[in-house]
Amino acid sequence: MFVKQQVIYLAGGCFWGVEAFISRLKGVNQTEVGYANGIDLAPTYEKVCTGKTGHAETVKVTYNPEIISLEDILENFFKIIDPHSKNRQGADVGTQYRTGIYWQEDSQKSVVLKFLRLKQAEASKKIAVEAHAINSFYPAEDYHQKYLERNPQGYCHVDLNLIDDEEFDHLSRKEYEITQLAMTEAPYSGKYDDFFEDGVYVDVVDGEVLFSSDDKFDSGCGWPAFSKPISEDAVTLHRDFSHGSTRIEVRSAKSNSHLGHLFHDGPGGSKRYCINSSALKFIPKRELDNHI
Numbered sequence: 001m002f003v004k005q006q007v008i009y010l011a012g013g014c015f016w017g018v019e020a021f022i023s024r025l026k027g028v029n030q031t032e033v034g035y036a037n038g039i040d041l042a043p044t045y046e047k048v049c050t051g052k053t054g055h056a057e058t059v060k061v062t063y064n065p066e067i068i069s070l071e072d073i074l075e076n077f078f079k080i081i082d083p084h085s086k087n088r089q090g091a092d093v094g095t096q097y098r099t100g101i102y103w104q105e106d107s108q109k110s111v112v113l114k115f116l117r118l119k120q121a122e123a124s125k126k127i128a129v130e131a132h133a134i135n136s137f138y139p140a141e142d143y144h145q146k147y148l149e150r151n152p153q154g155y156c157h158v159d160l161n162l163i164d165d166e167e168f169d170h171l172s173r174k175e176y177e178i179t180q181l182a183m184t185e186a187p188y189s190g191k192y193d194d195f196f197e198d199g200v201y202v203d204v205v206d207g208e209v210l211f212s213s214d215d216k217f218d219s220g221c222g223w224p225a226f227s228k229p230i231s232e233d234a235v236t237l238h239r240d241f242s243h244g245s246t247r248i249e250v251r252s253a254k255s256n257s258h259l260g261h262l263f264h265d266g267p268g269g270s271k272r273y274c275i276n277s278s279a280l281k282f283i284p285k286r287e288l289d290n291h292i
Contacts, residue, residue, distance in 0.1 A: 003236045005029060008061050008070060008108060009036055009134050011100035012081040013089025015057040017158030020148040021080050022061055023181055024163045027068025027256060029238055029249070030182060032060040033147075034139040036102060043138050051094045056130075058102070060137060064238075067256050070111045074101065078119065080158045086128040090157025100130035109133070149181060168205070175204050178278040179257035182242075182249075187222025190277025194218070198285040200230065201275075205255040210234050210280065211273070219272055224280070226273040227266060235273075237262060250275065 012018040015033040023031040035043040038055030048055045063073060081089060087098045101112050112131050120127050139145075148154050168176055177183040187193075192201070201211040201224075211226045211234075219225035229235045233253060240249040240261065248262040250273055260275040 003064055003066065003238055005062050005238055006065050006070070006108070007104045008063070008073060009058050009100075009102035009104070009137060010061055010073075010077050011036060011056040011058040011098060011102070011130070012077060013057070013097045013099070013157055014092050014155070015059050015140070015144070016147040016154060017156035017160070018077075018080065019059045019146070020156065021158050021160055021163060022059055022073070022077065023146075024160075025063075025068060025073065025076055026180075027066075028061055028063045028073070029251070029256075029258070030060075030062040030240065030242055032139055032242065033144050034058055034060060034137050035096075036100070036137045037135045045141060045144065048096050049094070051096060053096075055096055055138075056098050056100055057096050057140075058100070058137065060139075064236075064256060070108060071115060074112070074115045076163075077101075079162050081129075083119065083127045083129050084123070084125040092157065098130065099128060100132075102130070102132060102134040104134055106133075146181070146183070149177065149183070171204065172278075175278045178276045179205055179255075179259075182258040184260075185223075185276050185278055190223060192224045192277040192280060192282060193222060195224070195282070197282070199283050200285075200288065201226075201280040201282055203252045203255055203257055204279055204281045205252070205257045207281070208234065208252060208254050209283075210252060210259070211275070213285075217266070219266065219274070221272070221274060223260065223274045224277055225266070226275065227271055229273065235259065252279075 019031045019033050035055035036058035038053040040053040087095050198213050200209050202209050215227045236251050236253050238249040240247045250259045259279045263272045266272040
């Protein structure tokens with residue numbers, strides 16, 4: 001079943017750290033860094049850094065409102081910014097590092113403004129966070145996307161330890177990156193790609209049964225392929241606009257873990273659930289009575 005997602009745009013200084021932090025929130029499905037609300041129609045990092053284009057380094061946040069509310073996202077956002085600082089966060093200074101909350105849907109406006117009013121009532125200094133509808137957003141260059149995941153020693157003014165990830169302590173780094181950060185393992189590298197024992201495949205995060213070996217087939221794509229999930233309620237589907245294309249993302253319904261994508265290029269044009277091995281744990285048929 002398709003789940004309607006929502007989008008909010010957050011500017012909080014250098015977008016590397018804001019993206020890395022917000023992407024770890026449960027219920028946030030996609031993040032993309034870019035340049036918002038400027039006058040240049042073809043912004044680049046070099047042009048934006050001059051401070052002359054009017055853009056703010058911004059993170060586009062796509063989230064599932066059934067799992068995380070906009071209020072919760074904003075509360076976490078306020079943990080990592082100085083809301084009273086104008087055109088500066090951490091060591092970064094300039095209009096491109098201003099703070100802002102930019103909504104995409106009219107229904108989000110009242111939530112954002114109410115949140116800021118409450119924060120202002122609690123504060124002794126004026127809050128300098130912009131709040132208005134998004135005017136424009138241009139994705140940043142590829143090397144900025146998921147920068148701190150690829151460069152963990154890179155500069156970051158955000159304390160990433162403020163996120164409580166205890167529920168994921170049992171995951172390996174790769175399993176965490178796949179399920180929580182929506183990354184993709186290399187083709188033909190997963191342990192279940194060329195694997196066809198009888199049993200079921202469960203969510204590596206919470207053990208929920210997702211797929212059966214009865215529905216697994218060799219697609220030759222380099223990832224485990226299934227014709228269907230164990231039940232329609234086991235997964236949710238989301239439109240994924242990342243990487244300049246439109247795809248259907250597959251997530252586990254209960255833990256909201258990223259699993260992979262759905263395609264319609266199976267035998268005879270049938271469905272192919274293309275799933276990362278690192279998102280799954282296999283339970284052999286002989287052990288099912290102990291698992292269920």
